[in-house]
Structures are given as C-alpha cells and as structure tokens.
Amino acid sequence: MREIKPVNNNGSIQLKFSLGGKRYGFNPLPGGHYEDKRDLAIAQAIATKIQNDILSGHFDPTLDRYRLVPKATLNTQPKTLLELWDIWVKTLELPTATEANHYKWVRRMITKASPGITDTDWITKVDIAPRTFKDRLGLIKACCKWGVSKGYLETNPYESIKLPKDKPKEIKPFTQEEIKLILEGFDKLAPHYSPFVRFLMATGVRTSEAIGLLWEHVDFHRSEIIIKESLSKDLTGNGYRRVRKETKTGNIRYLPMSLELQALLIFLRPPKVNPDSLVFTSPQGCIIDADNFRCRQWTKVLKAQGIPYRKPYTTRHTMISHAIDQGIPITGVAYLAGHKDTSMIIKNYGHMINRPSLPSLPI
Structure with missing residues (x-):
C-alpha cells in the first residue's frame, strides 16, 4: 500500500488514498494551510493514523474518526460574517471548481462589505441582479443556519431578509x-x-x-x-x-x-x-x-x-x-x-x- 501523504489543494490540505477499489479524499483540518508547518504536521499525523488503522483492520470508512473541528474554532469564536463563512465553507469540502464559482463571489461580496457576524444592513445595499441576490442570500442563510447549529449564533439574522422584486430586463437587440x-x-x-x-x-x-x-x-x-x-x-x-x-x-x-x-x-x-x-x-x-x-x-x-x-x-x-x-x-x-x-x-x-x-x- 502506498504511503498516505498530505497534498496541497489550492493552499489547503487534503489526504487522498484508495482502498478496496474506492477512492477517498478529504480535508483533515478545515481551515488549515499547507504552508503552515504545524497544520501540515497535524495532517501527517492523521495520515499515519489512517495508515495504521488500515493495517490493523480498524479503518473507519466514514472518516469521522479522522476529522478535526475547523481550525478557526479551536481558538476563537468567529466575530465577523467572513470568519463564519470561511469556517463553514471549509467544512463543506467542496470540489475546487464549485468553490471557485458562486462561493468565491459571495466571499468577495462579504469581504468588500466587512459586516459583523449579525449585521445585515449591508446586504440590502448590494447592487446586483435580483436572481444573483437570491442565489447569494441563499448561501449566506445556509451558512448562518449552520452557525446557529454550532452555537456561533443564537438566531439566523438573514432569515427575515426579503428578496427584491425581479425587474424585467430591458433587452435592446441590434436592428x-x-x-x-x-x-x-x-x-x-x-x-x-x-x-x-x-x-x-x-x-x-x-x-x-x-x-x-x-x-x-x-x-x-x-x-x-x-x-x-x-x-x-x-x-x-x-x-x-x-x-x-x-x-x-x-x-x-x-x-x-x-x-x-x-x-x-x-x-x-x-x-x-x-x-x-x-x-x-x-x-x-x-x-x-x-x-x-x-x-x-x-x-x-x-x-x-x-x-x-x-x-x-x-x-x-x-x-x-x-x-x-x-x-x-x-x-x-x-x-x-x-x-x-x-x-x-x-x-x-x-x-x-x-x-x-x-x-x-x-x-
């Protein structure tokens, strides 16, 4: 069996290996960075544990035994929406292409406004198309719903945000x-x-x-x-x-x-x-x-x-x-x-x- 080693996944850490014809891949330390020597050492320790469990017949195919809580939660309570967003996205273990699409644009939007963890005024001032607003608000709601389940928030502050009216686009074709x-x-x-x-x-x-x-x-x-x-x-x-x-x-x-x-x-x-x-x-x-x-x-x-x-x-x-x-x-x-x-x-x-x-x- 090949040695399991941490790999660089766009700056984050991922463990990839195959067992019994099935491929496994997951982030053992959400919020961890490949360039951080301490994070990499923790990931390597998890990789070694997986390898030992496989050899001893105690491997957990759900991988739950090998997952750590998001790094950001080990030391601090998220104080801004951006901090909460980053913790949540890391737990999703999204494919790279998915994270680089809608999730990236929502993060940019949050970064630009820099709101507190319960501040919602900023989102009503964002100038984007109604359809885009609906999609991005849906992701932020899901993030805060997760935050409530983890005890970071008492209630979801975005649950009561209303969607803007979808104004018909004026189409001007060429004559x-x-x-x-x-x-x-x-x-x-x-x-x-x-x-x-x-x-x-x-x-x-x-x-x-x-x-x-x-x-x-x-x-x-x-x-x-x-x-x-x-x-x-x-x-x-x-x-x-x-x-x-x-x-x-x-x-x-x-x-x-x-x-x-x-x-x-x-x-x-x-x-x-x-x-x-x-x-x-x-x-x-x-x-x-x-x-x-x-x-x-x-x-x-x-x-x-x-x-x-x-x-x-x-x-x-x-x-x-x-x-x-x-x-x-x-x-x-x-x-x-x-x-x-x-x-x-x-x-x-x-x-x-x-x-x-x-x-x-x-x-």
Missing part, C-alpha cells in the same frame, strides 16, 4: 441597420473576426459555444450545425484557460444552415479539415479569448460605427428577437436558443410575442 453597420465595421477594422461575428449574429449561440465549435460539428451533407459543447472559462485557473464542457442546459441542438451561413463556413474551411480543429480562432490560431475580443475588437468597432455599446451576448438577443418578429413559433425559437422549454423565451421576450396593435379610432 437590421445596426447589424449591417457592425458587419461592415468588422470587415474594415477587424476582418479576421468578421466570420465569427457573422456566425454569432446568424445563429444566436452562446459565445462559449461558438468559441468551442469544432469542424466535426459542421455537417455540410445535412447542411446543419451541431451545438453540443462549449469552451467555458476554467474558474479554477488564471482566467485565460478554458475547459470543454456540455452546453449550459446540457442539450444538443441541430441548427439548419442558411445558404449565407453555409457559404461562410465553406469559405473558412481549410483544404484538409481536421475534425478536432476549432472553426474560429484568434489570428494566431489560438482559442479566442472572449474578454480580449470584447475589449479590443468589439468595443472598437461599435464605437467607430456610432452604435451604442451592448455586450457581444446581444447577438443572441438579436437572433431571438428577429426570429420572433419574423413569426417563428416560440417553441422553435426556444429550440434554436438551446432552452429546455419556452419559459425563458416568454419571460424575457413575452412583450414581443403576438404584440397587438392599438384599435383604430377616429382621432
């Missing part, structure tokens, strides 16, 4: 004239990205889906594009690395190619097609960095063409809005957009569906 100006601008100022922008406008796919499109997903015989994957940001990385994932909703959809879109892709297709190659790349042949594209190319073109700034994601709103305007049934629009049902289309674009005319009156 036909704006689309024409944008494409002309890219032809002149950033011609390499012109096919990429044309594809976004024509299909309404998510930016990460277009960035991750492979030639094997373009079927010229059936005249359709298969949207089944995306190249999304690696939240655990440095912001530039991307990872291949399924689409946001997990759906696979088949988009029929118009003659214009087919001609565009035929123009881009190399003489010898590698099915695993990206359709759209940077001028250097690398993965397109969405933030770099937005800052250096997209913003420049819109400004030069005199178009009020909207994010590149507006190309998605544009396709959906024009599809509704042209009478495509909402079930079809939802499919093209990659939604599981029509609820999101109705919620965000309902004001455009079957819009009535004012009655004719003798004015």
Whole structure:
C-alpha cells in the first residue's frame, strides 16, 4: 500500500488514498494551510493514523474518526460574517471548481462589505441582479443556519431578509441597420473576426459555444450545425484557460444552415479539415479569448460605427428577437436558443410575442 501523504489543494490540505477499489479524499483540518508547518504536521499525523488503522483492520470508512473541528474554532469564536463563512465553507469540502464559482463571489461580496457576524444592513445595499441576490442570500442563510447549529449564533439574522422584486430586463437587440453597420465595421477594422461575428449574429449561440465549435460539428451533407459543447472559462485557473464542457442546459441542438451561413463556413474551411480543429480562432490560431475580443475588437468597432455599446451576448438577443418578429413559433425559437422549454423565451421576450396593435379610432 502506498504511503498516505498530505497534498496541497489550492493552499489547503487534503489526504487522498484508495482502498478496496474506492477512492477517498478529504480535508483533515478545515481551515488549515499547507504552508503552515504545524497544520501540515497535524495532517501527517492523521495520515499515519489512517495508515495504521488500515493495517490493523480498524479503518473507519466514514472518516469521522479522522476529522478535526475547523481550525478557526479551536481558538476563537468567529466575530465577523467572513470568519463564519470561511469556517463553514471549509467544512463543506467542496470540489475546487464549485468553490471557485458562486462561493468565491459571495466571499468577495462579504469581504468588500466587512459586516459583523449579525449585521445585515449591508446586504440590502448590494447592487446586483435580483436572481444573483437570491442565489447569494441563499448561501449566506445556509451558512448562518449552520452557525446557529454550532452555537456561533443564537438566531439566523438573514432569515427575515426579503428578496427584491425581479425587474424585467430591458433587452435592446441590434436592428437590421445596426447589424449591417457592425458587419461592415468588422470587415474594415477587424476582418479576421468578421466570420465569427457573422456566425454569432446568424445563429444566436452562446459565445462559449461558438468559441468551442469544432469542424466535426459542421455537417455540410445535412447542411446543419451541431451545438453540443462549449469552451467555458476554467474558474479554477488564471482566467485565460478554458475547459470543454456540455452546453449550459446540457442539450444538443441541430441548427439548419442558411445558404449565407453555409457559404461562410465553406469559405473558412481549410483544404484538409481536421475534425478536432476549432472553426474560429484568434489570428494566431489560438482559442479566442472572449474578454480580449470584447475589449479590443468589439468595443472598437461599435464605437467607430456610432452604435451604442451592448455586450457581444446581444447577438443572441438579436437572433431571438428577429426570429420572433419574423413569426417563428416560440417553441422553435426556444429550440434554436438551446432552452429546455419556452419559459425563458416568454419571460424575457413575452412583450414581443403576438404584440397587438392599438384599435383604430377616429382621432
């Protein structure tokens, strides 16, 4: 059996080992740091105990025997929400990618406000979207509920916080004239990205889906594009690395190619097609960095063409809005957009569906 040793897990300590075909991995000292010699020595002692228990036949597969209380609770009672949050998150033993997503943003929000452990005024002043507020408040409530169970709090101060009203988003898709100006601008100022922008406008796919499109997903015989994957940001990385994932909703959809879109892709297709190659790349042949594209190319073109700034994601709103305007049934629009049902289309674009005319009156 291999010796069990503590490993560095983004600064924290983790023990990983296999036994009887089952893999185990856990943080023996929540709140401990790999760079702290004392914490590392404690973790190594726990690792040795596990190894001895395995050899003697006394191993506890639940791992409860080997877990310590969070480090922060050994010496002090948490006095701030941030201290309570850090203790709670460590006990969850979250996958790295999960902790780097919503939990990271909540921690940033708490750090910026620096509230006391029972102070709630700060959260009512946070300027974020209602949906985001709901998600983050839910995590803070769960944290404080845990705090009550551990005796850190008498009651959950966030239980009575009310959610803000969900104001409908004002969607401003590009008009036909704006689309024409944008494409002309890219032809002149950033011609390499012109096919990429044309594809976004024509299909309404998510930016990460277009960035991750492979030639094997373009079927010229059936005249359709298969949207089944995306190249999304690696939240655990440095912001530039991307990872291949399924689409946001997990759906696979088949988009029929118009003659214009087919001609565009035929123009881009190399003489010898590698099915695993990206359709759209940077001028250097690398993965397109969405933030770099937005800052250096997209913003420049819109400004030069005199178009009020909207994010590149507006190309998605544009396709959906024009599809509704042209009478495509909402079930079809939802499919093209990659939604599981029509609820999101109705919620965000309902004001455009079957819009009535004012009655004719003798004015």
